[in-house]
Amino acid sequence: MYCITEQQIEYILNDIRRNGVEMEDLQLNLLDHVCCIVEQELEEDDDFERFYHEVIKQFYKKELHEIEEETINLLTFKNYYTMKKLMIISGIVSATAFVIGSFFKIMAWQGTILFLMVAMGIFSFIFLPLLVVLKVKETDSARNKIVLVIAATVGVLYSMGTLFVAMQWHGGTALLFATVGTSAFLLIPTYFFTGIRNAETKVNTIVTTVLMVGATGLMFTLVRVHQPLPMQTYTYLKNEQLLRKMQRDTGAQSATANKVAVEINTCCEQIKHIILSKDLAEVVPVDFEQKDIIIHERSVNFPETSEAYRLLAQLKNAIDTYNVQIGTDDKISVSHTILDIPHEDLRKCTNFFVLNSLTQIQLSLVSNEPHPVVMK
């Protein structure tokens, strides 16, 4: 039996490491195995290095780290079924959430957003990544793997972009732009030049490429290239400015003249404050013209328990009382204002509609006050 030296053991271990075997467990297994062969088969006066290199060659077909790759493959294969199961479950959950969310949207029920967010979140961050991991494992060519990864990235960008735009979060348009850009300049060229080389997939590649160009073009048509001016904000703020000017002019009289009028004004201001504090986190400053204030259109939500809902009811009562006291010509008309909307339809109203309604009520109130100029 050949007696192997410590230097030789060191030599073998270093060679195994140098050839790309990184798992320590595997290194030690292979080292012991080689040592056993050397001890059993090498004669005392044979050349150790030459013998070692001949032995190690029998361990692999092309390179030694094949063994490690095969080990990793077998180890992850165990998770393969779990991943596949999870992928299918996440796919079903996200599809179901989409269907339920869409139904809620048609019925204008509450919870639509929650369902759609869950659907898009699971689709983008569980389903698509798992699909890529599993498909990449099944695909041999590196080019196809790249195409898969890019395609999934476009998918995630698209669904996130849609979600951001639907929720009116910042960056929605940028995400959709990124989707169109990645699709047009990365996905389509890579896909096309990968598939066109192969005679078998040539026709399919051309057809699918045309479809992808079409889809990307349609998406680009929908993306707002230029942001529109915030005209709704301008209109509201100008009305508000006008109201304040008129209130200032008639200020002295209205403060004391009518308790009901004061109540109407207070209610309107409070409701507006509730809405604006969500949009701007502050009240509209007097010098708003110098600042870049943009209010984004959104639906308001006044559940029956909310302060705003209570204030609306109080406002309605106050206006009824006011209209009884005042002459026929000066009555405040509430038709086509927020007070005219049935309770179940309140959530269909936008913030601008509510804000403008209230300002208009206040304007008609202040226009009933005796104007100082007219008095003179």
Next chain:
Amino acid sequence: MVFSSELIKGTLKTIVLKLLTDNDKMYGYEITQRVKELTTDKIQITEGALYPTLHALENEGLLTTETEYIGKRVRKYYSLSPAGKTRTQERVSEFADFMETMQFLLDIKTKLA
């Protein structure tokens, strides 16, 4: 005649498990030698197939390991876990069934008949 690696690949786990049922604990080199010996060199397990299989079986919880230091190197002994023992019986009888089916499918006349 040496059997092709393709044939051996599907049965390697069963071979390893069965060997470990008959021997309390074995290390890699020992397993390859024992298989060679038992099959009079007809089945030669390559290192490239054996070690990935051993790691996979260990990961599945079918094998337990213990290490022994021999001078500067470490020898890893494998033995069956309780789960491995049940699994071995399942795999062996599964393979017996498989052989019967293959005999029928490929119309192989047994020597006795």
